[in-house]
Amino acid sequence: MNHRDDRPEDSKPRVTVVDEPQALTAYLDDLLQEIAEVTPLPSGSAPPPAPVKPAPVRAIVTPIKPVPIAAPPAPPAPAQDCPPAWAQKPFQCLLFRLGGVTLAIPLVKLTGIMTMPREITPMPGHSSLFLGLTEHHGRKVKVVDISPHVLPPDRLANRPPPGNLILIDEGRWGLVCDRVEETLTLSPELVRWRSPSGKRPWLSGTVIKHLCAILDADYLARSLEKGTWG
C-alpha cells in the first residue's frame, strides 16, 4: 500500500517495511487510521497526516476566564465506534486467510464452512466479484470473492487457490478464502472498532495483537443482496 511518510525525521527510523508481520500491521493500521482519524480532507485517498496534537493548543488559546477547564470543546479525533451488540463481552471469531491476510468473522455471524466446491455455476452479466452459485445441503449459495475490495493491490497477484467458503447470512453467501485457520476468543477492548463514518463499512475493526481484520458480516450480506457492494 502507498504510505506517505509525513512524520518528523526523528520519528521515522522504521521506514523499511519488509517483514511480513510489519507489513500486515501497517496494512491493518492503515485500514483503521484512515477511518479513525477522520480529518475533513478534500477527498481521502491520501493517508492520514502526522500525529497532530491540536487539543492542548486550543485549550491554551482560550484563556477566557476562570471558567473550569472542563470542556475541551469537541470530542477529539479518536472517535471510535463502540463495539456492536455481539461484542459487548468476550466473543469468538473464526480466523481465515485471504491472499495471505488474516481476516476474522465473529462466530455468531458464521453459518458454516465448506470446502471450495468444484462446481460453481457462473451467472453472466454480474459483478466480477460474484463467482456464481453452488449447492450446499439443497440450498443455493452465492459465491463471492471479496478480495479485490479487501486486499491491498500487491496481495492480489500471487494468491493461493481458494480452499474454503465461509458461509454467512444463513448460508446465502459464501466468501471465498485461501483456508480456514482457528477460532479465537477476543475481548472487546482488544479490538479497534471502526468509526461509523469510515470508508470501509465492511470492516468491524482490527486486532493488531493478532494481525487480523474483523469483517462486518451483516453489512456484507446486506450490501451484496442490494447489489451495491463492489
Place this chain on the structure above:
Amino acid sequence: MAKESQAASATQYVTFRLAEETYAINVMQVQEVLRVTEIAPVPGAPHYVLGIINLRGNVVTVIDARRRMGLMDKDSDDASRIVIIEVGGQVVGIMVDSVAEVIELAARDVEPAPNVGNDESSKYIQGVASRDGELTIVVDLNKLLTDDEWAEVATL
C-alpha cells in the same frame, strides 16, 4: 413443440448449453431448432447480432447468445444450433453451443436470480433451478434484449 397434457403448475423448457452451463427457455417461445446454416453478416449491426439467415423465404436475425451474455466467443461446430424463438411477435434466432433437451420445471423450483452488482443487460436471467445436482439458468427471453434493442433488431 408444446404438449397439451401437462401438470398445470409445471412449465416446459428447452435447455441449451453455453460455455459448459445449462440454460433453459420457455418451450412455448421456441419455434424450431436449426443446424447452423450460412449467416449473412449485417454491416453496422450490434455486436451481438451475427447476421441474418433465410428461413424458408423469411429473413431472420440471428443473435449470438454468448456475446449477448458477455461470454467468450466460440466458433460454431457440429453441435451448434440456431434456436428460432418468438418474442412479442418478433421472430429471431439465437446461436447456442448445443441444444440439450426439454424439461419440466415447477414455478417453485425456480429461485429468483441473485442480484450481485448485475447490470441492466443481465435482467434476462429469470432464476435458477436445481436439477440432478446441477444448476440450470432460466432465461426470460422477453428480457433478452431491451425494448430499444428489440426495435433495432426488427429493423435490420
